Amino acid sequence: MAYSGPFKYGDRVQLTDAKRRHYTLVLKEGAQFHSHKGIVDHDAIVGLDEGSVIKSTMGGDFLLFRHLMVDHVLSMPRGAAVIYPKDSAQILVEGDIFMGARVLEAGAGSGALSMALLRAVGPEGKVFSYEIRDDHLQYALANVQDYFGETPSWWEPRLGDLGEVTTADLDGPVDRIVLDMLAPWEHLETVRDLLIPGGVFMTYVATVPQLMKVMEGIRELKCFTEPRAWESLVRDWKVEGLATRPEHRMNAHTAFLIWTRRLADGVTPPRPQRRGRK
Numbered sequence: 001m002a003y004s005g006p007f008k009y010g011d012r013v014q015l016t017d018a019k020r021r022h023y024t025l026v027l028k029e030g031a032q033f034h035s036h037k038g039i040v041d042h043d044a045i046v047g048l049d050e051g052s053v054i055k056s057t058m059g060g061d062f063l064l065f066r067h068l069m070v071d072h073v074l075s076m077p078r079g080a081a082v083i084y085p086k087d088s089a090q091i092l093v094e095g096d097i098f099m100g101a102r103v104l105e106a107g108a109g110s111g112a113l114s115m116a117l118l119r120a121v122g123p124e125g126k127v128f129s130y131e132i133r134d135d136h137l138q139y140a141l142a143n144v145q146d147y148f149g150e151t152p153s154w155w156e157p158r159l160g161d162l163g164e165v166t167t168a169d170l171d172g173p174v175d176r177i178v179l180d181m182l183a184p185w186e187h188l189e190t191v192r193d194l195l196i197p198g199g200v201f202m203t204y205v206a207t208v209p210q211l212m213k214v215m216e217g218i219r220e221l222k223c224f225t226e227p228r229a230w231e232s233l234v235r236d237w238k239v240e241g242l243a244t245r246p247e248h249r250m251n252a253h254t255a256f257l258i259w260t261r262r263l264a265d266g267v268t269p270p271r272p273q274r275r276g277r278k
Contacts, residue, residue: 003066006047010149013045014071015054015062024067024075035060069119072147073112079139082112083180083204084254086234092120094259095176095202099124102174104194106130106162107181111140117178118144118152128170129157132181162187167194180204185217192223195262203258211256218260226272227260 007013007027015023017037025033031042037060044054045064052064067075070085083091091113097103097120108114108131117127131137137159145151163186167173173196179187184203191201201224203214211229218227235250263269 004050006049007045007064007066009042009046012067012072014065014067015040016065017060017062022071023062024071037062069115069147072143073115076110076112076143076146077139078110078112078143079133079136080107080109082110084112084251086232086251087204087254087257088113088116090232090257091178091202091204092116094257095178095200097121097176101176102126102128102170102172103176103178104128104130104165104170104174105178105180106187107132107136108140108157109136109180111143113178113180114140114144114155114157115147118148118155121154123152123154125154127152127155128174129155130160130162130165131157132159132161134159163190165190165194170194173199175199177201178204182210183213184210185213188214188217188221192221192262197262197264199262201260201262204255205258206255208256211258214258218258222268223263224260225263225269227258229256229258231256 009027009029011027013025013027023035027042027046029043033040035056038056038058040054040056040062048064050065053061054064055061073082073085097117099122101121102125103117103121105113105117108129114127114129121127129140131140137157141157174194175196176199177191177195184205195201205211205214215227215229218224231253233250233252236247238245238247
């Protein structure tokens with residue numbers, strides 16, 4: 001799959017009509033796109049630059065762009081709820097996912113975060129994706145392969161329980177760990193054993209009870225820095241002259257993100273000083 005340049009056969013293309021409705025197709029030789037606005041030949045799209053407009057047989061205009069990762073994530077088949085772009089973007093930055101990093105994620109779900117991690121670490125890095133359910137892992141495999149056009153050589157999707165993983169399974173400790181599972185507090189000791197000193201550990205949980213259990217569990221182990229938790233709310237704005245206003249609908253709560261770093265072996269974290277009550 002190409003990421004830039006003129007359209008080629010095999011590219012995933014998003015067509016947008018005058019009413020901002022989106023249609024997605026994969027360019028195939030001799031194929032056609034049919035809509036209520038007429039027919040568009042795939043062959044006529046090949047060779048055009050992104051941002052071009054093509055007319056259908058009935059005079060309908062369609063704007064042409066390649067799928068971005070966000071388009072792929074929001075439209076791909078899923079067996080489990082995905083980590084939405086507003087959260088995966090923060091995981092990449094707050095988790096400091098760098099080129100060449102060795103990253104472990106569990107569970108893989110439908111592969112949305114896997115794709116973001118794979119692009120961030122690049123072929124010099126490694127992403128281990130553990131998933132306990134085979135049906136979910138199959139969705140992740142299909143979606144990642146569909147996005148990259150193949151299975152990235154630096155990706156190791158594995159069916160298995162994180163609690164049974166050792167550093168020997170990973171050829172040594174990893175730089176970053178991201179958990180998206182029902183009970184991540186049950187695996188905090190495993191995270192400690194698999195993560196290098198100074199490594200970043202992030203957790204994605206949906207509910208307040210999950211948030212509290214993870215935060216309390218991190219503090220009880222006393223091998224991590226004081227954990228930090230937050231959520232992000234995203235609201236679009238409609239900007240049309242005097243009618244400018246926030247949109248009525250918004251991407252509100254999806255999940256809480258929890259962040260901490262592993263301490264060196266044998267180090268006890270300083271006790272947080274909190275303001276006393278009068």
